[in-house]
Structure formats: structure tokens, C-alpha cells
Amino acid sequence: MPSTAAIVEQMLPRVRGNPRAMMRLVEMMRASGDDAGAVALCHEALALAPDDAELGAIGRAFLAFGVPHWHAHLIQDTERTLAYEAALKRAVKPGMRVLEIGTGTGVLAMMAARAGAAEVYTCELNPSVARAAAEVIAANGFADRVKVIAKHSGQIDPEADMGGRADLLVSEIVSNDVLSEDVLPSHEDAIPRLLVPGAPVIPLGASAMVALAAHPRLDRRALHEAFGFDFSAFNHLERPNYRVPVEDPSLKVRSDAASLFDFDLASGRYTAGDRASVELVSRGGRVDGVIQWLLLRMDGEAVHEVAPGTLPYSSWAMMFHAFPAPIDTVEGQRITVHASHNRTRLTIWTE
Amino acid sequence: MPTRAQIIDSLAPQVAGDARGLLRLAELMRDDGQIARALDTAHRILELDGAAPEQVAGARRLIAKAVPHWHFNIVRDLRRNGDYDAALKRAVKPGMRVLEIGTGTGILAMMAARAGAAEVVTCEADPAVARAAQRVIAANGYADRVRVVPKLSTALAADEMGGRADLLVSEIVSHNLLSEGVLPAHEHAVRELLKPGAPVIPCGGTIRVALAQGPQKRFDAGTVADFDLSAFNTLLPPEQRLRSDEPGLTLRSDPRDLFRFDFTRVEETPPGVASVDCVSTGGTVTGIVQWIAIDLDPGHVHENAPDPSRSRSSWRLRFHDLPEPLETKPGQTLRVHGAHDRSQLNLWLG
Numbered sequence: 001m002p003s004t005a006a007i008v009e010q011m012l013p014r015v016r017g018n019p020r021a022m023m024r025l026v027e028m029m030r031a032s033g034d035d036a037g038a039v040a041l042c043h044e045a046l047a048l049a050p051d052d053a054e055l056g057a058i059g060r061a062f063l064a065f066g067v068p069h070w071h072a073h074l075i076q077d078t079e080r081t082l083a084y085e086a087a088l089k090r091a092v093k094p095g096m097r098v099l100e101i102g103t104g105t106g107v108l109a110m111m112a113a114r115a116g117a118a119e120v121y122t123c124e125l126n127p128s129v130a131r132a133a134a135e136v137i138a139a140n141g142f143a144d145r146v147k148v149i150a151k152h153s154g155q156i157d158p159e160a161d162m163g164g165r166a167d168l169l170v171s172e173i174v175s176n177d178v179l180s181e182d183v184l185p186s187h188e189d190a191i192p193r194l195l196v197p198g199a200p201v202i203p204l205g206a207s208a209m210v211a212l213a214a215h216p217r218l219d220r221r222a223l224h225e226a227f228g229f230d231f232s233a234f235n236h237l238e239r240p241n242y243r244v245p246v247e248d249p250s251l252k253v254r255s256d257a258a259s260l261f262d263f264d265l266a267s268g269r270y271t272a273g274d275r276a277s278v279e280l281v282s283r284g285g286r287v288d289g290v291i292q293w294l295l296l297r298m299d300g301e302a303v304h305e306v307a308p309g310t311l312p313y314s315s316w317a318m319m320f321h322a323f324p325a326p327i328d329t330v331e332g333q334r335i336t337v338h339a340s341h342n343r344t345r346l347t348i349w350t351e
Numbered sequence: 352m353p354t355r356a357q358i359i360d361s362l363a364p365q366v367a368g369d370a371r372g373l374l375r376l377a378e379l380m381r382d383d384g385q386i387a388r389a390l391d392t393a394h395r396i397l398e399l400d401g402a403a404p405e406q407v408a409g410a411r412r413l414i415a416k417a418v419p420h421w422h423f424n425i426v427r428d429l430r431r432n433g434d435y436d437a438a439l440k441r442a443v444k445p446g447m448r449v450l451e452i453g454t455g456t457g458i459l460a461m462m463a464a465r466a467g468a469a470e471v472v473t474c475e476a477d478p479a480v481a482r483a484a485q486r487v488i489a490a491n492g493y494a495d496r497v498r499v500v501p502k503l504s505t506a507l508a509a510d511e512m513g514g515r516a517d518l519l520v521s522e523i524v525s526h527n528l529l530s531e532g533v534l535p536a537h538e539h540a541v542r543e544l545l546k547p548g549a550p551v552i553p554c555g556g557t558i559r560v561a562l563a564q565g566p567q568k569r570f571d572a573g574t575v576a577d578f579d580l581s582a583f584n585t586l587l588p589p590e591q592r593l594r595s596d597e598p599g600l601t602l603r604s605d606p607r608d609l610f611r612f613d614f615t616r617v618e619e620t621p622p623g624v625a626s627v628d629c630v631s632t633g634g635t636v637t638g639i640v641q642w643i644a645i646d647l648d649p650g651h652v653h654e655n656a657p658d659p660s661r662s663r664s665s666w667r668l669r670f671h672d673l674p675e676p677l678e679t680k681p682g683q684t685l686r687v688h689g690a691h692d693r694s695q696l697n698l699w700l701g
Contacts, residue, residue, distance in 0.1 A: 053688070053701045054688060054690060057589065057699040058690075060589040061588075061697055064585075064586055064587060064589060067586045075573075075580060078575075082576075105575070106578075107576060107578055110578050111576065111578075128586055132586050136580050136583055139581075140579055223426055223427075226427070226429075226458070227432055227436060229457075229461050230487070230491055231456050231487055233483060233487040233489075234423075234486075236411060237418045237479060237480065238415060239416075240408055240412050338405065340405060345412075347405060347412070348408070349408045351404060
């Protein structure tokens with residue numbers, strides 16, 4: 001049997017010019033592993049038949065498939081965008097060559113160009129996103145200065161892809177728990193390999209912050225009795241933590257904040273420990289668990305922090321780690337929170 | 352260098368009773384694509400006496416990551432479960448052998464047993480869910496009558512059930528009815544696993560549509576920091592998910608049936624294209640809202656129609672935005688088109 005890729009290769013010249021046939025081949029191309037080719041062919045088919053509503057519906061669904069929904073959240077997160085723009089204005093000097101990891105809509109790359117960069121190289125793994133970002137960049141008149149590289153940063157060849165090392169690195173690849181978008185390995189690879197020595201890095205650090213908290217939504221999570229059956233044996237499948245929006249008024253903070261880990265993103269090597277314990281002092285009242293959030297050190301001057309109730313909206317969520325059972329605390333009661341990380345994941349627990 | 356599979360095989364005998372080693376092993380198995388073994392290993396940590404909270408947290412995360420969250424919402428959908436319970440009470444006769452496709456928490460399988468089935472065989476492809484359901488079933492005293500088979504129903508043969516079943520029950524319909532594979536699963540089960548003419552719950556399903564004004568403007572990347580991001584809009588999902596009790600959704604036409612499916616058919620239902628005329632009641636139309644109705648048995652329909660006055664369904668509505676809002680007059684007809692490939696559904700206005 002011929003492989004899917006071989007069938008695609010054989011079909012491709014026959015479907016050219018026939019938008020419906022091209023669209024049928026698009027799914028097969030993605031299945032054969034050629035995601036970038038599939039995205040390009042889908043765009044070609046749509047361009048050939050701009051008035052075909054059915055084709056438009058199919059093409060739109062195909063292009064949106066697999067595109068993370070958080071791009072829409074990022075666009076709405078004005079505080080985040082302003083924090084990055086302020087840091088870029090402080091750091092970018094005229095004529096600089098800037099590398100960005102994670103293009104998304106292209107907004108940070110265009111900000112770097114607007115701040116005076118002569119050249120911006122921005123890499124984006126998802127081919128649909130890379131293509132849309134290149135269109136956004138062209139529509140805003142930055143195509144001459146901002147180049148989208150449709151690769152993972154680890155695959156970039158500094159000479160071939162960007163004509164030499166960059167003078168500044170900007171990225172926004174930190175997750176709610178700092179680590180799970182691989183910010184540590186990406187920076188440890190990019191800084192020595194793709195930057196000139198001593199180049200500034202934005203953000204230069206990120207911390208995982210915690211505090212004791214009460215959260216009433218907890219009551220609704222576990223399964224108990226329904227229709228005369230007991231479902232508690234199913235509860236170990238429930239996620240051990242869940243997302244809470246930064247503006248959620250039902251979250252009650254019950255202690256001062258503490259940092260579990262301060263990750264250094266600027267040195268190219270994270271050398272601090274992988275285990276930490278912090279003692280949190282309760283202000284009294286019911287404590288359901290630990291709320292964890294993100295703090296970004298943009299540069300030596302500014303931080304962007306997703307702390308409970310401090311922002312009207314954030315594209316980052318806080319993560320609630322529930323205790324096995326709520327604790328009714330008295331003021332001054334001490335609870336020790338433990339954490340470990342394996343460079344891509346944070347684990348939090350209490351004794 | 353040893354391969355990951357070799358490391359797993361050499362590590363496996365050394366870590367019994369050691370939570371830290373078991374967690375490392377489970378993560379290696381997961382990274383190697385051995386999901387069922389990884390879940391088994393993670394469960395061994397939970398069953399250890401005195402495993403450290405760190406390893407318990409790691410094991411729970413590994414297990415929970417593999418499990419869709421909607422299992423928890425489905426149990427709380429009282430109307431859905433009540434309607435299934437009533438249908439099972441009507442259909443199950445004492446001594447029946449019942450086949451269920453998609454165990455989940457085990458609730459429908461236990462309902463079938465409680466309604467009088469002598470034997471319930473229930474298939475669950477997700478090994479973590481199958482294992483948890485088995486525990487739920489045992490805790491409720493049904494382990495002697497309800498058996499969880501941890502595989503896809505399409506991989507099951509009648510011999511493994513001790514013969515063909517007298518009744519099929521499933522709840523594997525998705526927001527668009529089709530995308531959890533109800534058509535191929537039922538076609539296979541009716542052909543290979545059921546006695547001829549055996550009742551099927553649900554016996555059919557309908558994809559319904561209506562014109563509507565949505566609760567919010569379609570998301571538009573728009574302008575951010577003085578940059579025009581509208582070229583990014585092509586990547587936004589063509590549909591929004593809304594709750595059935597969404598207060599800001601206003602229907603602008605009567606509901607119409609776009610596709611009807613017979614879930615008792617042996618023959619393969621082909622992909623299809625259909626069109627319906629929706630007559631506007633007047634006012635702003637921003638899109639098409641789509642929901643499902645399932646025929647539990649003839650005469651008993653469960654529907655997640657948009658209705659803020661009813662309790663929230665565990666199924667979401669799908670709202671397909673028009674490129675631009677339309678101001679319609681009462682009586683104005685708009686034609687809604689749909690195409691399905693037995694799994695995905697595309698809708699458009701033409």
C-alpha cells in the first residue's frame with residue numbers, strides 16, 4: 001500500500017485549480033504529517049473560491065483546529081501587553097536585532113520593531129499561527145523588519161535563519177505555573193546559542209507565588225451521591241488543582257504571599273534548587289487550600305504579577321491546590337507548603 | 352544508550368513499594384506512549400500505604416490529565432440522568448443482558464442493573480475511567496452483575512459477552528451529536544453485538560438549528576496597542592460554545608431539524624448535506640445556534656434546547672457567528688446549510 005504522503009504527492013498536481021478537490025486533500029496532507037503544506041493548500045483553496053460559503057466553513061474550521069484558544073485571551077489582556085511594551089521601550093536601542101520566542105499574533109514582535117529594533121526574528125511552531133502572524137505583520141507595515149520563522153526555537157540555525165545572533169530576547173512562554181510551556185529549556189538553549197553574550201532578556205525572571213486561601217467553588221467539585229448511587233470512588237480522577245480567574249471575588253486570601261521558586265530566565269542556566277518549602281501564617285478562618293499565581297520580573301524596574309484581585313482580567317489563571325479537607329484556622333496558625341519542580345512541571349502539597 | 356523502553360523494563364522490577372520510583376516509572380511509561388501501563392503504575396502509588404503527599408499529587412495529576420473533565424459534569428446533569436433512568440425502566444425486562452457503550456462513571460450501567468438486568472457489559476476505552484468505574488460499581492454492590500470491559504465497543508465480539516445482548520444503551524453523543532463516534536459505534540453494535548430487533552437507547556437523534564441573536568459580539572482581534580490584528584481572525588474558532596441556560600441568547604426563528612439519524616440501523620449512514628429554511632421572527636440575527644435532541648425511545652425525547660428557565664444541560668450549544676449581523680424583518684426566510692462527514696459538522700448560511 002502506498003503511504004498517505006505518497007498518495008498526497010500523486011494527487012496534488014491533479015487537484016490544482018479545483019478548490020473543492022484541494023480542500024479534500026487538505027485533511028489528508030495534515031494526516032500525512034505535512035501540517036505546513038496543508039495550511040498553505042487550505043489558504044490557496046479559499047482564495048480560489050471566496051464566495052463558496054460551504055468551502056469557507058470547512059476551511060475556517062480546519063485552520064482554527066489545533067490553534068490554542070488562549071491567543072484570544074492574550075489579545076484581551078491589556079495589562080500584559082502594556083507591561084511588555086514598557087519593558088521593550090526601556091530595553092530596545094536603535095538598530096538592535098531582536099529574537100522573539102513564540103510569535104502568537106505578532107504583537108510583541110511589532111512592539112520591538114516600533115521601539116527601534118532594526119530587525120526582529122520571531123519563531124512560531126504552529127504553521128497556521130505563523131502564517132496569520134506574517135499577514136498581521138505585513139498589514140501593519142512591518143514586513144521589512146519583522147520576520148516570522150515557522151520553527152521551534154530549538155530548531156533555529158542562527159546564521160541561516162537570522163543572519164547571526166540577536167542583541168535582545170523577548171518571549172512570553174510562561175504558563176500559569178511558570179514552567180509547562182518549557183520556558184526553562186527554551187531559554188537555556190536560546191541564550192548561549194542565539195544571543196550575543198550579555199544580551200538583555202525580557203522577562204528576566206519568573207516566580208511561582210503562593211498564599212493560603214478559601215474558595216467556595218471547592219464544595220461543588222467532588223462527586224458524592226446521585227440517583228441512589230455513591231460515586232466517591234470516581235473522585236481520584238478529579239484534577240488535583242484547577243484554574244481560578246484573577247478577578248474571582250469568591251477567592252479569599254488567608255495569608256501573606258510567599259515565593260516558592262524564583263526562576264532566573266536571563267542567565268541561560270537555572271541553577272537554584274528543585275525543592276522548596278514555605279511557612280504561611282493564617283489570618284484566621286477557613287482555609288481550603290493554596291492559591292498559586294505567576295509573577296514576571298520584566299526587567300530591573302518592573303514586575304507583572306497575576307495576584308488575587310489585583311487585575312481586572314488576565315490571560316493567566318491562578319491555580320488552586322485544594323487540601324484533602326478544609327482547615328478551620330486561627331489567626332497566626334502556621335501551615336507549611338511544599339513544592340518541587342522537574343523543569344517543566346510544578347507540584348505543590350502539604351503534609 | 353539504552354532506549355526508554357529498556358529503561359522502563361529494567362526499572363519496573365526495582366520500584367515495587369517505592370512511591371518515588373513508581374512515579375518516575377509511570378512518567379516514563381506515559382512519555383513512551385504506554386498509557387495503560389502508566390495509569391496502572393500511578394494507581395499503585397495511590398494504593399500504597401504511606402506514600403508521600405508529593406508522589407500522591409504527582410500520581411493524581413498523571414491520572415487526571417488522562418481523563419476528560421466532563422465525566423464530572425455529566426453525573427450532575429439530573430435531567431439527562433433522570434430521562435435515561437426512566438427509559439431504562441421502560442425497556443429493561445428481568446433477566447436481560449444489556450450492553451452499554453461508554454461507561455463513564457458507571458451510572459447508566461448501574462441503572463440498567465437496578466432496573467432488572469441480569470447482566471450488564473459496559474465498554475470504556477479510557478483505562479483510567481474504566482478502572483474508576485469498576486470501583487464505583489463494586490462500592491455500590493453491582494460487581495456481580497455489571498462488568499466493565501476496558502476497550503472500544505468496536506473491538507468487542509459477542510462471544511466475549513457470552514452471546515448477543517438484549518438491549519443496547521449508550522450516551523456517546525456530543526454537542527454536534529456525531530463527534531464522539533455514535534454512528535460507527537451503533538452500526539457495529541447493532542450488527543455484531545445485539546440480538547435482531549433488540550431495543551436501542553437512544554434509538555435516534557436530531558441536529559437542530561435556529562436563527563439567533565448571540566449573547567456577545569463575535570470575538571474580534573481588532574486593534575491592540577495601535578496594531579491592527581484583524582488578519583488573525585481567520586484562526587478564531589468558527590463557533591462559540593454556550594450554556595443551554597445562557598441568558599443573553601435570543602432565538603429569532605422556530606427550531607428546524609437539519610439532520611435526523613436512526614441509531615438502530617445496521618447499514619452505514621452516509622455523509623450528508625442538508626438545507627432548511629428558517630423564518631425570522633424579526634430583529635437582529637448574529638448567527639445560527641445548534642443543539643441536539645435524542646430519542647431515548649419512541650415518544651421520549653431529551654433535548655438541550657436553549658432555555659434560561661430550565662436547569663443547565665451538560666451539553667453545550669454551538670453558536671456559529673455570521674460574518675456580520677443581519678437586521679431581519681418578520682417572515683424573512685434565511686436558508687441554513689449543513690454538511691456532516693459522520694463525525695464533524697459544518698454549518699453556513701447561504
